[in-house]
Amino acid sequence: MERRSINVKIGSMTAKKQRTERRSDALSKERIVAAAIEILDTEGESGLTFRALAARLATGSGAIYWHVADKNELLAATTDHVIARVMTRVIGDAEPSEAIRAIALGVFDAIDEHPWVGAQLSREPWRTAMLQIFEGIGGRLQRLGVPEAAQFDAASVLLNYILGVAGQNAANARIAAGDAARTDRMTFLGAVAARWARLDAAEYPFLRQVSAQFPKHDDREQFLAGVALILAGIATVR
Known part of the structure; x- marks a missing residue:
């Protein structure tokens, strides 16, 4: 019974680690920027909040803060993304x-x-x-x-x-x-x-x-x- 308990615990930890890795891969800065651009285009700068962004990405605000420090950094990242696409076409x-x-x-x-x-x-x-x-x-x-x-x-x-x-x-x-x-x-x-x-x-x-x-x-x-x-x-x- 003790060996089985240890195995179950190890299996649970492995599954949790895999879920965490998948979530980390899914919630990249690129995804955050893309979602922020969608909000900015439809609702303007006033509509871009971390709460609205978290709701769109179906995640918590804390996960977003892991990639972006604040709204100013997010606005800079979205602008950089749009202009980078312009410059790569030249x-x-x-x-x-x-x-x-x-x-x-x-x-x-x-x-x-x-x-x-x-x-x-x-x-x-x-x-x-x-x-x-x-x-x-x-x-x-x-x-x-x-x-x-x-x-x-x-x-x-x-x-x-x-x-x-x-x-x-x-x-x-x-x-x-x-x-x-x-x-x-x-x-x-x-x-x-x-x-x-x-x-x-x-x-x-x-x-x-x-x-x-x-x-x-x-x-x-x-x-x-x-x-x-x-x-x-x-x-x-x-």
Whole structure:
């Protein structure tokens, strides 16, 4: 009986160890980050709590704290994950100007899909995600032959344009969606253009002139047009 008791105890400990190992493997930092991104996309930053994350992952908060120290670290990890995917899609040996366009458009699309990323990048510019974007742009400007004295200014202008326009585009999308989601983009822009067309011609001649173009413009194409204009300006200092 004593030998059997020992065997049962050993068997129980082995089974417990196996369950613990399986649980540790299942609850990886990658799974936590993926679940956090889902919450951020659907509920925003205020909806991301360790309690909500634990419920989604069907685990305890303590298990999450084993991988992530706090919410700030979690937000940094989710942002790093999104931007890392952008940067891995940029072809390493692409022509520098094309690589800059790819980085710019990748960040634009990432912030459009995950609006919280733009806020996080601006809030903590020393994090890995921002460093990767800045290095990706600056390294390509070096390869373009931009003089060293102009590289920082040129990279900063591009970075600020990318984050500023991408963030504004994401904000505009939320405004349009918040308009009771009862209208599509074309209708929404058409309503704005109609207001512009009714402005006083003496006070707002430009806005009246472009009001017909506004509903038909493509945000991504206009964004890339801006990148091209900046690159053309940078080329003059080479």
